[in-house]
Amino acid sequence: MNKNLRIIKMDVNDNVGTALQNIKSGEIVDIIDKENKRLNSIKVINEIYLGYKVSLDDINIKDNVIKYGYNIGKAYKNIQKGELVHIHNIKSNRIEIPDYRREAMMNEMEIYKT
Amino acid sequence: MKFKGYIRENGQVGVRNYYLLIGVCDALDGILDNISKEFKDVLTVTSEHGCPAAGNEQVINNLAGLADNPNIIGVIIVGLGCEGVKPEMVKKEMTVKKPVKIIKVTEIGGTIKTIKKGREIISNMKKKQKIKRELIDVNRITIGVKCGGSDTTSGISGNICAGNAVDRLVDKGGTAIFTEPIECIGGEENLIERAINKKVAKDIKNTILAEQKRWSIPNVDIEFMCFGNVNGGLSTIEEKSLGAIHKSGTKPIQGVLKYNNNILEKPSKKGVYLQDGTMLFSHCITHLAAAGCQILLFTTGIGATVESQIMPTIRVCSNSKAYNNLKDDMDVNAGKFIDGENSVEEIGEEIFNKIISVAEGEKTKLEGIGYSGFSIYKKDPRLEYYLNKY
Numbered sequence: 001m002n003k004n005l006r007i008i009k010m011d012v013n014d015n016v017g018t019a020l021q022n023i024k025s026g027e028i029v030d031i032i033d034k035e036n037k038r039l040n041s042i043k044v045i046n047e048i049y050l051g052y053k054v055s056l057d058d059i060n061i062k063d064n065v066i067k068y069g070y071n072i073g074k075a076y077k078n079i080q081k082g083e084l085v086h087i088h089n090i091k092s093n094r095i096e097i098p099d100y101r102r103e104a105m106m107n108e109m110e111i112y113k114t
Numbered sequence: 115m116k117f118k119g120y121i122r123e124n125g126q127v128g129v130r131n132y133y134l135l136i137g138v139c140d141a142l143d144g145i146l147d148n149i150s151k152e153f154k155d156v157l158t159v160t161s162e163h164g165c166p167a168a169g170n171e172q173v174i175n176n177l178a179g180l181a182d183n184p185n186i187i188g189v190i191i192v193g194l195g196c197e198g199v200k201p202e203m204v205k206k207e208m209t210v211k212k213p214v215k216i217i218k219v220t221e222i223g224g225t226i227k228t229i230k231k232g233r234e235i236i237s238n239m240k241k242k243q244k245i246k247r248e249l250i251d252v253n254r255i256t257i258g259v260k261c262g263g264s265d266t267t268s269g270i271s272g273n274i275c276a277g278n279a280v281d282r283l284v285d286k287g288g289t290a291i292f293t294e295p296i297e298c299i300g301g302e303e304n305l306i307e308r309a310i311n312k313k314v315a316k317d318i319k320n321t322i323l324a325e326q327k328r329w330s331i332p333n334v335d336i337e338f339m340c341f342g343n344v345n346g347g348l349s350t351i352e353e354k355s356l357g358a359i360h361k362s363g364t365k366p367i368q369g370v371l372k373y374n375n376n377i378l379e380k381p382s383k384k385g386v387y388l389q390d391g392t393m394l395f396s397h398c399i400t401h402l403a404a405a406g407c408q409i410l411l412f413t414t415g416i417g418a419t420v421e422s423q424i425m426p427t428i429r430v431c432s433n434s435k436a437y438n439n440l441k442d443d444m445d446v447n448a449g450k451f452i453d454g455e456n457s458v459e460e461i462g463e464e465i466f467n468k469i470i471s472v473a474e475g476e477k478t479k480l481e482g483i484g485y486s487g488f489s490i491y492k493k494d495p496r497l498e499y500y501l502n503k504y
Contacts, residue, residue: 008270018266020452036454051266051347072300073350092350094299094326098335105344
């Protein structure tokens with residue numbers, strides 16, 4: 001078993017990966033595929049919690065965000081490689097979370113307090 | 115492959131034996147509770163939508179569907195006597211034969227007498243039941259598959275492993291129903307590819323688009339992803355959906371089970387079905403039970419500890435952190451995949467084996483303890499009219 005810190009990339013076309021444990025800012029972690037095979041590594045530039053997404057490439061504003069090989073939304077800010085990807089920088093293309101709820105959730109979430 | 119289940123005289127196959135007390139209006143809870151508290155195997159359901167008949171067709175269909183559920187062996191339908199939704203209407207919508215009795219408070223002469231009568235009827239029904247498990251083909255099992263308290267681990271482990279178990283059941287001839295078209299938004303491509311024909315492909319697409327419309331009324335703020343989802347790392351409905359649809363496995367989709375004022379559709383064949391319905395837990399499971407599911411497979415990321423009363427519920431937890439916190443409640447830890455300890459195949463097999471043992475009578479961790487009530491999901495016919503018009 002790979003004991004290194006890991007981010008899982010669910011599909012070859014994905015530009016985000018999901019943290020499989022908590023990662024501290026500046027740590028270098030392995031990117032693995034669904035079969036647990038190590039693909040490469042990446043330096044993470046924010047604190048990332050288990051289950052949170054990390055950008056695997058630079059993603060420009062209005063670019064699509066790809067996970068599972070499909071479009072999961074659009075960047076509404078420029079996102080750097082290794083950065084946290086969540087509701088502060090991406091939005092749905094289909095139904096948006098109401099803005100006031102987006103803000104309320106961000107105020108409540110630990111990740112935005114660090 | 116065979117399992118030990120209950121074969122009913124009407125040909126149904128059950129995995130549990132319950133009696134169902136139905137109250138056709140929202141004023142009957144006290145009577146129902148007072149009847150059922152004398153027994154361990156009597157479930158109660160009332161309609162929170164009141165008693166008018168027109169516009170409540172979906173309520174009637176849900177109540178009749180619950181009465182039809184193969185885990186139900188006897189039904190009492192209670193009415194005050196003045197309702198628009200008459201007990202007889204519920205009985206008429208039932209599609210299988212089983213013992214059904216109707217009692218009305220105003221005819222019997224009051225609340226106390228109705229409670230006494232209800233208890234008598236159940237005691238008599240129990241005397242007549244022959245209950246013994248027999249070997250039956252696994253292809254008689256129908257499971258409902260639902261996710262809740264989802265986070266990003268749900269789409270990495272729990273739902274994928276549940277989907278693997280669904281594939282195993284379907285390979286053996288069984289049936290699985292997944293639902294929550296809102297949590298298919300963004301995942302259409304995968305689902306449409308799995309449709310058995312063009313009509314089913316079109317039904318899948320239209321069902322999901324209709325649901326998107328319901329949740330995108332201009333200038334109305336509606337929350338469709340809970341704080342727990344977002345706090346668990348899910349950023350958009352598309353991401354949630356793409357994780358969620360894994361729970362339906364990879365096998366062909368036989369059809370969309372329609373749900374509207376005219377029909378609460380049940381599977382006509384074996385295999386995988388998408389049910390038009392809601393993601394709200396207790397409403398959703400009532401609806402799955404009304405479509406005939408005997409067992410519920412429930413996946414969670416954050417660790418939602420929920421159980422259906424009528425369908426024993428196997429909780430699959432998607433990460434070891436939540437599993438270890440909720441060990442007493444969770445039936446399977448799919449987080450072992452994330453930890454690198456087990457493959458999807460291994461956990462899928464574990465879940466499938468759990469489905470069989472629960473079907474044979476093994477109690478789930480929260481069976482009879484952590485259950486939710488029977489809420490009934492109703493599409494408001496007025497809103498549906500305007501959504502179809504514009």
